[in-house]
Amino acid sequence: MKGIVFTEFLEMVEKKFGIETVDTIIVESNLKSEGAYTSVGTYDFWEMQNLLANLSKQTTIDINSLIHSYGLYFFDSLKNGYPYIFNYYKTAFELIAGIEKHIHVQVRKIYPDAELPYFINHEEDDSKLVIEYQSERAMYAFAQGLMERTLEHYNEKATIKKEFLNDKGTKVLFTLVKNA
Ligand code: HEM
Structure with missing residues (x-):
């Protein structure tokens, strides 16, 4: 999974739940990357699964609701990153x-x-x-x-x-x- 998916995810977590929650889920997820993502890197999908599972534990929000919120959030990054696609389609x-x-x-x-x-x-x-x-x-x-x-x-x-x-x-x- 591309790094941008992780960096945007952690940004959303910080905005919605605070930097302490970001730190907690990174520590609890035991990540090989240690949460140091770069947007152009590539990381194991299981890191995202662990982050989601721990965020769900922390917030008591179910995983699919968190993924749905993340889809809503990620849209802005697509719109900013690839404006020509949104101009192309009517x-x-x-x-x-x-x-x-x-x-x-x-x-x-x-x-x-x-x-x-x-x-x-x-x-x-x-x-x-x-x-x-x-x-x-x-x-x-x-x-x-x-x-x-x-x-x-x-x-x-x-x-x-x-x-x-x-x-x-x-x-x-x-x-x-x-x-x-
Ligand atoms: C400007 C338009 C779009 C761009 C540039 C784009 C790009 C991307 C990128 C970079 C990823 C991550 C790939 C990875 O982690 O390795 C991704 C994943 C994904 N995209 Fe798109 N996407 C676009 C529109 C959409 C739309 C409108 C949908 C809605 C159906 C969609 C559905 C998905 C899903 C569900 C994933 C997650 C991976 C999976 O489910 O296996 N994308 N996309």
């Missing part, structure tokens, strides 16, 4: 439908070691988008947060329904329906 549905075939393809060119999810577009028209999330990391709540902020960015309103295709959350079907 609607939220077009952007979301373009993640697999365009956006993450570009990400992979910049960071060949990025651990990205796989998306399958099942159905797409102006009012409905059905897209399947697949990833061993089961970060579907992160995807949901990013989709919510994408809709907000384009001033669009849609309901997002999710359907778990397995127990682990490694395959999740999202149905986005525009509100009239």
